[in-house]
Amino acid sequence: MSPEPPTTSLPPPRATCVLVVDDDDATRMLVSRWLAKGGITLFEARSGEEALKIAEERGDEFDAVVLDVMMPGLDGFEVCRRLHDLPMTASTPVLLLTAHANDDKQVVLGVEAGAIDHLAKPFSGPVLVAKVKAICARSQRERQLRSKLEFAERHATVDGLTGLFNRRHFDKRLREEMAHAKRHQRPFTVLMIDLDHFKAVNDTFGHAEGDKVLRHVAAAMPKVLREDDMAFRYGGEEFALILRSTTAESAMSVAERLRQLLKSAPIELGAGGSAPENKVVTYSGGLASADQTNDFDGEAILVRADAALYTAKRTGRDRTVVASDADALAGPVSKR
Ligand SMILES: [Mg+2]
Structure with a gap:
């Protein structure tokens, strides 16, 4: 949605x-x-x-x-x-x-x-x-x-640049989703996404082309999401998805569909300049679920998704990692 x-x-x-x-x-x-x-x-x-x-x-x-x-x-x-x-x-x-x-x-x-x-x-x-x-x-x-x-x-x-919901709306919907998951004892999953090497796009092609990349990724999201899923621009080159009634396993297939879709649709950057480039946009993703293993408690879900995202960055980017207990133990980290 x-x-x-x-x-x-x-x-x-x-x-x-x-x-x-x-x-x-x-x-x-x-x-x-x-x-x-x-x-x-x-x-x-x-x-x-x-x-x-x-x-x-x-x-x-x-x-x-x-x-x-x-x-x-x-x-x-x-x-x-x-x-x-x-x-x-x-x-x-x-x-x-x-x-x-x-x-x-x-x-x-x-x-x-x-x-x-x-x-x-x-x-x-x-x-x-x-x-x-x-x-x-x-x-x-x-x-x-x-x-x-x-x-x-x-x-x-709404985020003016991408047309996705904004960070403020994310915070509100996350609280609502936690309440919904607890009440119905149904899992939900958060996928945090951070574009790979985005700073290099801005440095090489300028911020207007960087904005183009953000819109390109945002436009791909509705194509892989289902009716109840929600996409947000979390900030900078960071996006978040809230996937209702979804286990980490199903969420992984959504993340994978998005990754493949972006691979199949390179974006032309620097058109009209001396060295235009067809660029495949990749991202690192971190998934965390609220489910029976954590008593449907989504309180630490962002910390866990962030930790998984950091692992994805550290282990080579262009991949999505599911939050594990080990990630949770590692606590909040800086991922860039
Ligand atoms: Mg009359």
Whole structure:
């Protein structure tokens, strides 16, 4: 499970757009004409049923709905309720057009159906335009706030360079995975990955090419991972995988598939320079599991995976080593 690549900017603001619903052709055209004169783009529907169909398909395209109350079939109150039950129009404001604006009962029904305001028929064109514009402006501000919030949430968990989850999200998911493993008495495995001779890439070809290598490795990961697996950029040239319900043995086959995939896809570095090079990216990996042998306790799992990674570096790189008790006894080590 990998996140979608992060977007680098917020969506641009778009033209104000309104859905006009009225069974009476003359009224609908009059409303549309006034709104068009106010610079608003329009959708039109002749009935409540047609309005709901448009809302289901293109509800994210309009900022407000101007809705007649008296219509054959579904009336305006019912359409208003149903619009707010649809995912795309759940928070789209509705302005009711009613011939009974002086009837308190009708007004109360409209408010209860979720309408934001109402306008009496026959209506004043300038008042209609002013109300609709104000409602749309508020609707657009709310949508922008929602976009900003989603954008911020996304950037809090995703590494901007590789599109993988970041270190901060790793720490959170590791704690959740430990709790899950204990509760269900099911193993999980962490694979720590450190690219081999990465410093030499930066020194020889520059940091932009180094970044290319990091993206190349990150792009390979989803191809070998299963649905429940998660890939993270841990920091620098270091990556981490959390493999749910996975023993060290199965995790080793994931690590091996990744190693082979990178071998089969060399990356061209220094293209356009005097000495471009097709480079096979290799990595050293350390695996550690939380399972019955350690009472599903993942507390020391990173120390053990790190120790195994150090062994992989020390014994020639381009390999993955499973944490053993001996590694655990060796304690935290510097691996480079
Ligand atoms: Mg009507």
